[in-house]
Amino acid sequence: MPKKSYRQAxxxxxxxxxxxxxxxxxxxEDIAGGMGAPGEDDAWGGPLGITKGLMTQFGxxxxxxxxxxxxxxxxxxxxxxATGLRPxxxxxxxxxxxxxxxxxxxxxxxxxxxxxxxxVTPLTIRTMYGAGFRAASQHSQCLYPLFTHIPGLKVAxxxxxxxxxxxxxxxxxxxxxxxxFEHKAMYDDEWEVxxxxxxxxxxxxxxxxxxxxxTIVAFGRMVNMANEAADNLAKQGVSxxxxxxxxxxxxxxxxxxxTAEETGRVxxxxxxxxxxxxxxxxAALVGQxxxxxxxxxxxxxxxxxxxxxxxxxxxxxxxxxxxxIEAAVHEVMSGVHARAAE
Amino acid sequence: MAREDDVQxxxxxxxNAYKRMRLIREFEDALHEEFSAGNIPGFVHLYAGEEASGxxxxxxxxxxxxxxSTHRGHGHCIAKGCDERAMMSExxxxxxxxxxxxxxxMHIADLSKGMMGANGIVGGGxxxxxxAALSAKQRKTGGVAVAFVGDGASNQGTTFESxxxxxxxxxxxxxxxxxxxxxxxxxxxxxxxxxxxxRAAGFDIPAIEVDGHDFFAVWEAAREAIERAREGGGPTLxxxxxxxxxxxxxxxxxxxxxxxxxxxxxAEKDCLMLFRQRVTEAGLLDAEALDQADREAKARIDQxxxxxxxxxxxxxxxxLTDVYTSAY
Numbered sequence: 001m002p003k004k005s006y007r008q009a010x011x012x013x014x015x016x017x018x019x020x021x022x023x024x025x026x027x028x029e030d031i032a033g034g035m036g037a038p039g040e041d042d043a044w045g046g047p048l049g050i051t052k053g054l055m056t057q058f059g060x061x062x063x064x065x066x067x068x069x070x071x072x073x074x075x076x077x078x079x080x081x082a083t084g085l086r087p088x089x090x091x092x093x094x095x096x097x098x099x100x101x102x103x104x105x106x107x108x109x110x111x112x113x114x115x116x117x118x119x120v121t122p123l124t125i126r127t128m129y130g131a132g133f134r135a136a137s138q139h140s141q142c143l144y145p146l147f148t149h150i151p152g153l154k155v156a157x158x159x160x161x162x163x164x165x166x167x168x169x170x171x172x173x174x175x176x177x178x179x180x181f182e183h184k185a186m187y188d189d190e191w192e193v194x195x196x197x198x199x200x201x202x203x204x205x206x207x208x209x210x211x212x213x214x215t216i217v218a219f220g221r222m223v224n225m226a227n228e229a230a231d232n233l234a235k236q237g238v239s240x241x242x243x244x245x246x247x248x249x250x251x252x253x254x255x256x257x258x259t260a261e262e263t264g265r266v267x268x269x270x271x272x273x274x275x276x277x278x279x280x281x282x283a284a285l286v287g288q289x290x291x292x293x294x295x296x297x298x299x300x301x302x303x304x305x306x307x308x309x310x311x312x313x314x315x316x317x318x319x320x321x322x323x324x325i326e327a328a329v330h331e332v333m334s335g336v337h338a339r340a341a342e
Numbered sequence: 343m344a345r346e347d348d349v350q351x352x353x354x355x356x357x358n359a360y361k362r363m364r365l366i367r368e369f370e371d372a373l374h375e376e377f378s379a380g381n382i383p384g385f386v387h388l389y390a391g392e393e394a395s396g397x398x399x400x401x402x403x404x405x406x407x408x409x410x411s412t413h414r415g416h417g418h419c420i421a422k423g424c425d426e427r428a429m430m431s432e433x434x435x436x437x438x439x440x441x442x443x444x445x446x447x448m449h450i451a452d453l454s455k456g457m458m459g460a461n462g463i464v465g466g467g468x469x470x471x472x473x474a475a476l477s478a479k480q481r482k483t484g485g486v487a488v489a490f491v492g493d494g495a496s497n498q499g500t501t502f503e504s505x506x507x508x509x510x511x512x513x514x515x516x517x518x519x520x521x522x523x524x525x526x527x528x529x530x531x532x533x534x535x536x537x538x539x540x541r542a543a544g545f546d547i548p549a550i551e552v553d554g555h556d557f558f559a560v561w562e563a564a565r566e567a568i569e570r571a572r573e574g575g576g577p578t579l580x581x582x583x584x585x586x587x588x589x590x591x592x593x594x595x596x597x598x599x600x601x602x603x604x605x606x607x608x609a610e611k612d613c614l615m616l617f618r619q620r621v622t623e624a625g626l627l628d629a630e631a632l633d634q635a636d637r638e639a640k641a642r643i644d645q646x647x648x649x650x651x652x653x654x655x656x657x658x659x660x661x662l663t664d665v666y667t668s669a670y
Contacts (some may be wrong), residue, residue: 025480061480067510072503075469076476079487082458083408083477102500106463107470114449115459116441117664151665175667203670250670 001192009161009193010050010126010182013168014088016197018058021086024172026051027064027073028090028126035065047092048128048187070096074125075103081123081177082111088172091127094143094181108177109152123177124168130221130271131308131319132185140308140315142272144220145281147179148248154178154202155249159223161191163246166200173199183221203250207259211239214329215259218242218269219278222320226269229325238333248278253285260286264295265332269325274302296335299328349558349626356627359401359557361635363393363614366417368643369426370588373416373433376647377592383435386447389417391587391604394613395520396421398560399488399580402568406485408456408474410467412520413448414586415460418490423455430646436653443656444664456485464525465498467491468517472504475513475571486514486571493534494525496541505545505577514571516564517542517579520554522586527598542579554584555611558620585611 004012018024032055033044045052055063066073070091077089091097097104104125111119131140147155154176158164164182171178208223209216209230218226223244230240241259245252260266266286270279279300286298301320309315351359370390376382389396392414400409400421411418416433420426424440432439433447440450451459458474461467471487478485495501496519508515519538523530542549548570550563560582567578585607589596596604621627 023481064476064511067506069503069507071500072469072472072507075466075500075504076473076507079408079410079458079470079473079475080477080480081473082453082470083474083487084481085473085477087473102463102466103469107461107466110449111451111459112667113664114441114445115451115453116439116444118441119451119453120667154666202668 001194003190004161004193005187006161006164006182006189006191007048007050007187009165009191010168011052011054012193013165013172014051014054015057017169017172018054018062020197023084023086024088025062025064025080025085026054026088026090027066027077029066029068029092031090032060032063032065046090048184050187051090070100071103074100075107077123077125078103078108078121081108081121082119086122086172088124088126091125093139094127094129095138095141097143097146104147104177105150105153109150112176113152120175121177122175124171124180125178126168126180126182128184129181130183130185131303131315134310134312134315136310137307144179144181144248145272145277148278148281152177153249154247155181156202156247157181157220158246159220159244160186161189161193163200163206165193166198167246169197170199170202174202181220186221200246202247203252205246205252205255206244207241207255208244209240209242211241211263213239213263214265214267214332215241215243215263216267216269216325216329217256217282218244219248220271222269222271225320225322226325228322229329232322233326233329238329240329251281256282256285257289261290261293264293266294266298267301267325267328267332268298269301269320271303271320274300274305277302296332299332301325301328349624351561353626355401356621357631357635359397360614360617360627360632361639362397362421363557363617364635364639365426365642366393366396366420367614368639369416369420369430372643372647374588374592381651382433384446386433386592387414387590388586388588388592389414391585391607391613392520392522392554393417394557394560394617395518395554395582395584396490398557399518399564401561402564403456403486403488405454405456406478406483408458408471408478408485408487410458410471410474410487410489411460412467412490412492412495413460413462413464414492415450416447419450419452419457419460422457424450424452424457426642427646427649430650431653434650434653435655436650437656437660438653442660442664444660465491465495465500468495468501468504471515472507472511472513475508475515476511478514484572486516486568488516488518490518490520492525493519493521493523493530496521496534496538497525505542505547505579508577509545509547512574512576514574515577516567516571517577519579519581521581521583524586524590524598526590538579538581547577547579549579549581551581551583554582555613555616557613557617
């Protein structure tokens, strides 16, 4: 099977869906680039080149560069979705949700319910998240827990290029508004990606490692850290199951609970800040549903409760990694209660 | 004084316009009474006094055209063709409401009629109609999209962003600023710097200022704006100066207005009164036809009220439906 980068996989999903359905349009800031400028058209193809070539193939009518006006164009994407198109809007960095969140959580997310089921809002918002780029506090956050909190939204977190293509195609075909999170540190990561279009259903986790001792539930880019940790731990005689939920909304509770019940030990890995994030969500789920099956308290590996720092020396401390996951696994294996250990 | 040849509307159009305006007035007056009696849950913002704006604009629209409304949305809904009986049930939170009782006064919508919703967020609508206008343009339906905003929303960044986007994308979009002089309890004379028309000019968007009590002035302005939009000429702003007869919300004691302010408007500029004067003096409609329309509107709203009050509330089964399109 051909290997493609996360970037190529996303581009291919957009291209194939635009070829399949003319109602699919894409819009965002410099998703082509060069609008109204004397130089090259498609100058950027997106700030990180994700949408490169789509304008050339589909024209400016379906690949719309926008002014820097997130409330305006995200809202326009919502309105277009409610009136017959299937827009894919690019919110360059999820950190910019602060200037357009109303249109996402008060408008798009609620139309169907508020309007008694009669509205359909097939909107996809692609957005970049995550730390590791030395991009500091306003360009590095995760924030997917904030969207996961909102009924009416679906939230996808592909952890590799295969998932990126399949989940994006599902997002575009889905009749509900979907937040599609792309980790900026994964765009060059390659994976086996089929050429043909395929959709990965939402709410169906992938189990990327199978083991008997500990269940590691990890989100987005952290799945790769968890896999690395599991491989290291296997050499030390500790076998781990790694669960990649793929979407936080809907969440595949069944796979999480079944694998957690099998091992009786759970570590949750989430790059988001530690309060009210996916780790606390999964820990609460496990604690509430299968408390009796647990052999140790659930451990959470997350970023700390501070803004994302700029200095590489600090940012490296901020981001969860395989070593931190391994340490948490050892903790649950030893049965040491974290508070007592401190 | 108006002469018959000034008016380009047929007798049927005129009668329909009057009926719509009167129906809105009856609807809102009835809600005012019902709210005062404690019969209506939640927040209600009434459109009474502003009818000429919604009807004057929506007379030019059909189901391919979209509008986005405001928290003061009942009039826009009725003007755009939403069923008033289902609206009444919605406001009472009944299962047979236009939105199944899940939306209420601030979220009444009927997308099949191009009514994209009243909106609880001030300034929520303008970006949405940019999208609806873009959709109409892409799908080549010939449709246009209209955002009704108040003078309050005219100060929101979303509104300015939408002016800009509508202009740079050359969208068939119309922004109707219904300036009733007060954003909640704050005078637009104080809160709006510059003027609505100058703001539009800053975006190179043509603006038309009209007396929003005058149905014919609104109708004419909307005709020009909507024709321009349909022909690919881009957005227009219409600044309607008008008055609301009730408070910002029901329960508002309106202590911020001058004593007698509303009564004077009602006596001198009421849109229904002005309409009646003009069409009867010009011999376009006779008083009896208008009286008949008044009686019909009253009877219709009485019927809507009694049926809505008797309608069942939603059951628990409805609580978790309509959150998502697919299983969750």
